[in-house]
Amino acid sequence: MKELRVQPIKDGTVIDHIPPGNALKVLHILGMGLTLPDSVISIAINVRGKRGKKDIVKIENRELDPREVDKIALIAPNATINIIRNYEVVEKRRVEVPDEIVGIVKCSNPNCISNGKEPVETKFIVKSRNPLKIKCYYCEREPEDISSQII
Amino acid sequence: MNFKGRDVISIKDFSREEILHILDVAQKMIPIAEGKEKSDLLHGYIMASLFFEPSTRTRLSFETAMKRLGGNVIGFARPGTTSMKKGETLADTIRTAESYCDVIVMRHPQEGSARMAADFATVPIINGGDGAGHHPTQCLLDLFTIKREKGKIEGNKVALVGDLKYGRTVHSLAYALALFGVDMKFISPPELQMPKEVVEECMEMGVSINIEDSLNNLKDVDVLYVTRIQKERFPDPEEYKKVAGSYKIDRNLLKNANKNITIMHPLPRVDEISPDLDSTPNAAYFRQTFNGVPVRMALLSLVLGVVK
Numbered sequence: 271m272k273e274l275r276v277q278p279i280k281d282g283t284v285i286d287h288i289p290p291g292n293a294l295k296v297l298h299i300l301g302m303g304l305t306l307p308d309s310v311i312s313i314a315i316n317v318r319g320k321r322g323k324k325d326i327v328k329i330e331n332r333e334l335d336p337r338e339v340d341k342i343a344l345i346a347p348n349a350t351i352n353i354i355r356n357y358e359v360v361e362k363r364r365v366e367v368p369d370e371i372v373g374i375v376k377c378s379n380p381n382c383i384s385n386g387k388e389p390v391e392t393k394f395i396v397k398s399r400n401p402l403k404i405k406c407y408y409c410e411r412e413p414e415d416i417s418s419q420i421i
Numbered sequence: 422m423n424f425k426g427r428d429v430i431s432i433k434d435f436s437r438e439e440i441l442h443i444l445d446v447a448q449k450m451i452p453i454a455e456g457k458e459k460s461d462l463l464h465g466y467i468m469a470s471l472f473f474e475p476s477t478r479t480r481l482s483f484e485t486a487m488k489r490l491g492g493n494v495i496g497f498a499r500p501g502t503t504s505m506k507k508g509e510t511l512a513d514t515i516r517t518a519e520s521y522c523d524v525i526v527m528r529h530p531q532e533g534s535a536r537m538a539a540d541f542a543t544v545p546i547i548n549g550g551d552g553a554g555h556h557p558t559q560c561l562l563d564l565f566t567i568k569r570e571k572g573k574i575e576g577n578k579v580a581l582v583g584d585l586k587y588g589r590t591v592h593s594l595a596y597a598l599a600l601f602g603v604d605m606k607f608i609s610p611p612e613l614q615m616p617k618e619v620v621e622e623c624m625e626m627g628v629s630i631n632i633e634d635s636l637n638n639l640k641d642v643d644v645l646y647v648t649r650i651q652k653e654r655f656p657d658p659e660e661y662k663k664v665a666g667s668y669k670i671d672r673n674l675l676k677n678a679n680k681n682i683t684i685m686h687p688l689p690r691v692d693e694i695s696p697d698l699d700s701t702p703n704a705a706y707f708r709q710t711f712n713g714v715p716v717r718m719a720l721l722s723l724v725l726g727v728v729k
Contacts, residue, residue, distance in 0.1 A: 381530070381553070383531045383534045383536075386511075387508075388511055389510060390512070408532070409551075
């Protein structure tokens with residue numbers, strides 16, 4: 271008997287090739303649940319694929335703007351975004367690290383102005399994509415472990 | 422080259438040509454800074470001097486610069502006397518101050534504060550030091566001092582001495598000197614060495630860097646830039662004493678140095694430069710302090726658009 275752990279979706283967005291164990295972080299970064307109260311969201315963790323284990327997130331009835339999804343490149347640099355219409359993949363692209371990362375990563379410098387009570391979001395400038403290096407727009411500190419600084 | 426309305430946050434915001442232009446304008450300001458000529462170049466302009474942290478030279482020289490050019494100054498030297506004490510944010514303080522002035526000079530204990538202030542303000546922000554971050558006007562006056570003492574910046578060998586790890590002025594100075602193709606020596610105790618990124622950045626700019634831990638070899642050094650080794654960097658007071666003692670500059674040390682060596686220090690000094698050097702022609706640190714005035718006059722006139 272054919273067993274489907276997660277069913278294909280008719281319309282929406284599938285984020286594939288997320289490193290295993292990071293699906294919840296991806297949803298957290300995208301702010302899902304808060305912004306998509308009417309979408310069914312399915313999560314598959316530790317799915318066996320051709321290149322080892324991975325996580326998958328499926329969001330029904332919502333086509334995510336690729337630029338919106340690029341934010342997840344910080345923790346899932348090889349993730350792909352698939353736009354699904356009537357069960358067909360109509361668009362597929364890999365995430366790209368944006369030039370600026372706003373409101374996702376906290377500065378590792380406790381004395382940085384962005385860690386105080388000022389009315390500003392954290393902001394990082396991407397210095398290099400491979401390896402990923404980012405620099406705080408305000409204090410210019412470069413965090414060594416970016417994933418541990420995700421807000 | 423147009424400086425009108427520009428912020429001065431980091432020396433890296435300026436090209437080599439722009440830096441030279443600022444220094445050229447500063448050169449013309451010297452007679453006014455000395456009080457030998459009177460000027461009303463900035464008459465009718467108001468500078469807000471917002472010092473959230475203590476300062477002697479930066480604040481006084483900015484205020485002097487503004488007043489020597491006929492401008493007015495408002496501001497505070499202690500945040501305790503402002504609404505910051507009531508919990509007001511820096512962003513709101515800046516938006517308030519800018520409605521009373523044409524330019525803001527600020528020093529704040531947090532890194533990135535000046536960059537943030539510049540995003541909120543419509544008037545130019547000049548950074549007078551943001552925590553352990555930048556201090557661009559110090560860097561410009563250091564370059565101006567080397568130019569005045571030696572006739573030019575390029576072609577000199579400059580040794581930076583002392584706390585090269587935490588000292589905010591030396592990181593920007595090393596970058597700026599590299600921009601002018603100046604070869605450097607970084608002399609410090611091993612625990613206070615210049616950060617790797619700064620060394621690499623300078624070398625990528627094509628200058629030669631020697632890293633040393635003693636002051637024994639000053640024969641080929643044209644400019645000795647001394648910084649303070651801070652006690653709080655050492656958990657053991659005995660260790661501090663030993664290290665600080667071995668980086669003390671005195672007449673004895675200069676016997677084996679280049680006889681035309683220029684000694685600079687951003688001040689305040691504690692005991693890293695012996696007072697017996699103050700009367701020697703090599704001691705440039707008080708001239709360096711004076712140079713803060715014409716350099717800051719130049720910056721104020723340029724960002725206010727009164728001088729092109």
